[in-house]
Amino acid sequence: MEPSRFEEGEFFAAITTSATRAILIGRRALIALGFPLLTRDYDFWIHGDDIAAFNKAVAIFELFPSRSPDEARSAGRYFLENDEKVDVLVARVVFTVDRVRVAFDDVWARRRMIEVSRGIEVAIPSLDDFILTKRFVARPKDAEDIRMLETLRSQEPK
Amino acid sequence: MSAPPRWNPPSPEVVERIRRFTERRLSAEEFDAYVHAPMSEAERREILESVAWFKKRYPTPEARLAAARRAYKQWAQGIPRAHQSRKE
Numbered sequence: 325m326e327p328s329r330f331e332e333g334e335f336f337a338a339i340t341t342s343a344t345r346a347i348l349i350g351r352r353a354l355i356a357l358g359f360p361l362l363t364r365d366y367d368f369w370i371h372g373d374d375i376a377a378f379n380k381a382v383a384i385f386e387l388f389p390s391r392s393p394d395e396a397r398s399a400g401r402y403f404l405e406n407d408e409k410v411d412v413l414v415a416r417v418v419f420t421v422d423r424v425r426v427a428f429d430d431v432w433a434r435r436r437m438i439e440v441s442r443g444i445e446v447a448i449p450s451l452d453d454f455i456l457t458k459r460f461v462a463r464p465k466d467a468e469d470i471r472m473l474e475t476l477r478s479q480e481p482k
Numbered sequence: 483m484s485a486p487p488r489w490n491p492p493s494p495e496v497v498e499r500i501r502r503f504t505e506r507r508l509s510a511e512e513f514d515a516y517v518h519a520p521m522s523e524a525e526r527r528e529i530l531e532s533v534a535w536f537k538k539r540y541p542t543p544e545a546r547l548a549a550a551r552r553a554y555k556q557w558a559q560g561i562p563r564a565h566q567s568r569k570e
Contacts, residue, residue, distance in 0.1 A: 332547060332548065332551065333544065352547070352550075355546050355547055355550045356543035356546060356547055357543075358533045358536055358537045358546065359532075359533060359536065360532055360533075360535070360536040360550075361550065362550065362553060362554045362557055363550070363554065364554060364558070421507075421508070421509070421510045421513050422510040422513075422514070423510075438543050439542070439543060439544070440543050440544055440547060441544050442544070459513070461507060462507055462508045462509075462510070462513040463504065463505055463506060463507060463508065464503075464504055464506070464508065464516060465504055465505075466513075467508070467513055467516035467517045468516075470517050471517060471521065471529075472529050472533075474517075475521070475526055475529045475530060476529075476530075476533065479530065
């Protein structure tokens with residue numbers, strides 16, 4: 325099988341240019357922040373109204389959605405895949421493992437921008453929100469990531 | 483001097499077992515116990531030093547993301563997948 329024509333800088337540029345409300349979450353965002361980690365996937369949390377625009381933006385990389393926009397909105401998530409994998413959370417509200425309510429609109433309002441390629445910025449959550457997103461699925465590796473994020477946060481000026 | 487021992491990758495079954503173990507969902511109590519386990523000064527220092535090293539070696543997010551993609555590709559080539567063992 326021929327590999328897809330995926331180029332990371334172009335991928336982020338396509339998302340930025342599409343003006344979708346998309347927040348890079350998960351380990352790929354941690355790597356951008358400075359944590360030396362390994363991951364296969366890209367994880368995004370996007371606004372539920374922007375699914376079609378997001379899919380259209382990344383279609384040039386032959387990334388095909390696992391669900392229609394309506395199905396994705398109903399399920400709260402979907403993924404796009406070829407030899408790359410993009411997990412997309414689309415729920416407007418997600419509860420953490422201890423039932424804290426986290427709304428996309430609030431995380432979007434507090435987002436930070438990070439330059440991931442020359443002139444291309446993507447949104448990532450604030451550190452506090454990042455920690456909350458790591459409490460959604462609550463796997464051992466998420467706990468590890470929180471410990472690292474907390475350590476980083478302890479270094480930030482008060 | 484003798485050659486260093488050859489690294490043998492784990493079997494696909496072991497990889498799958500580890501994957502299932504690390505991907506399992508924890509209860510709120512288990513998760514908090516994990517998150518709030520006391521952190522030694524050595525662990526804290528190791529985290530900060532590894533971040534400092536990574537940021538010095540790859541000063542921009544773009545360079546860090548590219549380095550992680552290369553590292554993952556290299557790592558994945560050495561890890562057997564479950565479907566390989568069933569075919570073999």
